[in-house]
Amino acid sequence: MEKLLILMGKKIMKILVTGGAGFIGSHLVDALISKGHTLVVIDNLSTGFKKNINPKAIFYKLDICDPAIQKVFIKERPESVFHFAAQVNLRRSIDNPIKDAKTNILGSINILENCVDAGVKKVIFASTGGAMYGEANIIPTSESHMANPLSPYAINKLAIESYLNYYYNIFGLQYVSLRFSNVYGPRQNPKGEAGVVGIFCEKIFKHQNPTVYGNGRQTRDFIYVDDAINASISAMEMEGLGVYNISTSKETSINMIFDLIKRESGVNCKKIHIKEGGGAQKKSCLDYSQAKKVFGWQPEYSLKKGIINTIRWYRSKLNYEKNGSIL
Numbered sequence: 001m002e003k004l005l006i007l008m009g010k011k012i013m014k015i016l017v018t019g020g021a022g023f024i025g026s027h028l029v030d031a032l033i034s035k036g037h038t039l040v041v042i043d044n045l046s047t048g049f050k051k052n053i054n055p056k057a058i059f060y061k062l063d064i065c066d067p068a069i070q071k072v073f074i075k076e077r078p079e080s081v082f083h084f085a086a087q088v089n090l091r092r093s094i095d096n097p098i099k100d101a102k103t104n105i106l107g108s109i110n111i112l113e114n115c116v117d118a119g120v121k122k123v124i125f126a127s128t129g130g131a132m133y134g135e136a137n138i139i140p141t142s143e144s145h146m147a148n149p150l151s152p153y154a155i156n157k158l159a160i161e162s163y164l165n166y167y168y169n170i171f172g173l174q175y176v177s178l179r180f181s182n183v184y185g186p187r188q189n190p191k192g193e194a195g196v197v198g199i200f201c202e203k204i205f206k207h208q209n210p211t212v213y214g215n216g217r218q219t220r221d222f223i224y225v226d227d228a229i230n231a232s233i234s235a236m237e238m239e240g241l242g243v244y245n246i247s248t249s250k251e252t253s254i255n256m257i258f259d260l261i262k263r264e265s266g267v268n269c270k271k272i273h274i275k276e277g278g279g280a281q282k283k284s285c286l287d288y289s290q291a292k293k294v295f296g297w298q299p300e301y302s303l304k305k306g307i308i309n310t311i312r313w314y315r316s317k318l319n320y321e322k323n324g325s326i327l
């Protein structure tokens with residue numbers, strides 16, 4: 001198989017994915033395995049699930065802060081690393097910035113130090129686009145817009161981008177940082193606070209009315225998970241490095257998301273508006289033209305198609321798991 005893939009002009013590699021039991025990471029692992037690569041997953045299963053991990057992947061249940069990570073790098077010697085593990089809850093980063101920094105800063109440095117020591121060629125980092133620019137004055141917002149991270153979560157993503165640049169300049173470790181907008185799709189954990197599509201789907205299939213903060217006219221840029229995965233793999237395969245928005249460049253309000261899910265699911269429900277906490281971002285929409293120009297990536301899924309796929313997944317999950325919990 002290996003020889004055949006090389007003959008076909010496809011280089012197969014050993015690739016390590018941190019956060020490979022999570023929503024985006026597990027889809028990434030599946031896609032890389034289907035391309036013939038050998039996969040190693042590091043995850044502490046804090047928000048991810050063992051059942052998400054592709055059985056063909058080599059799995060280490062470890063925290064990214066753990067010094068034992070070194071043994072994994074020495075044993076497995078990956079060529080490329082996707083660093084997708086993180087404390088992902090923005091609200092929790094505000095409530096406990098020290099804990100957030102321990103995982104998202106110190107854990108990331110632990111991964112990068114080991115990348116250098118083990119001779120890894122390239123790191124792909126899951127950064128944030130949605131939380132990076134604050135209330136931007138240009139929509140869609142490009143990477144050249146001033147960063148204005150308003151939460152410890154986003155501050156730490158920006159800090160790791162600076163570390164990536166440092167490790168490249170001093171040690172030659174190549175990197176691509178992907179500033180994802182709001183990713184949605186199958187396997188998203190509806191218990192989190194970020195995935196409004198997953199939260200709404202779970203609510204309506206449990207015959208509960210979804211809650212919308214404020215008037216629901218706040219906008220986000222929703223990207224389907226398969227598009228995010230294609231961008232991640234293209235970023236690994238290209239020669240260059242840098243920081244790129246991965247998005248659709250389309251603004252969609254929370255009200256529009258609710259209406260679309262209601263229509264496409266056929267479930268009769270209504271949304272309940274509750275008071276918004278102060279400081280919530282009103283608009284977020286990112287310009288992906290740099291990713292298109294540099295590595296030829298662009299989103300393929302319409303919002304409608306992505307939502308239909310997501311609804312189908314949540315519906316089938318609820319049919320199988322009668323205990324009322326989707327995950």
Ligand SMILES: NC(=O)c1ccc[n+]([C@@H]2O[C@H](COP(=O)([O-])OP(=O)(O)OC[C@H]3O[C@@H](n4cnc5c(N)ncnc54)[C@H](O)[C@@H]3O)[C@@H](O)[C@H]2O)c1
Nearest residue numbers: 019021022023024044045046047048063064085086126183
């Ligand atoms: N989902 C989005 O809309 C979105 C947008 C921008 C950026 N991102 C980033 O993409 C990455 C993946 O996010 P996701 O939405 O799949 O979230 P997720 O919670 O499903 O995945 C994160 C994974 O990391 C693991 N993890 C967390 N802390 C860890 C630790 N200390 N050690 C080892 N493993 C740990 C979790 O168990 C989980 O499997 C994150 O870095 C996140 O910040 C996500």
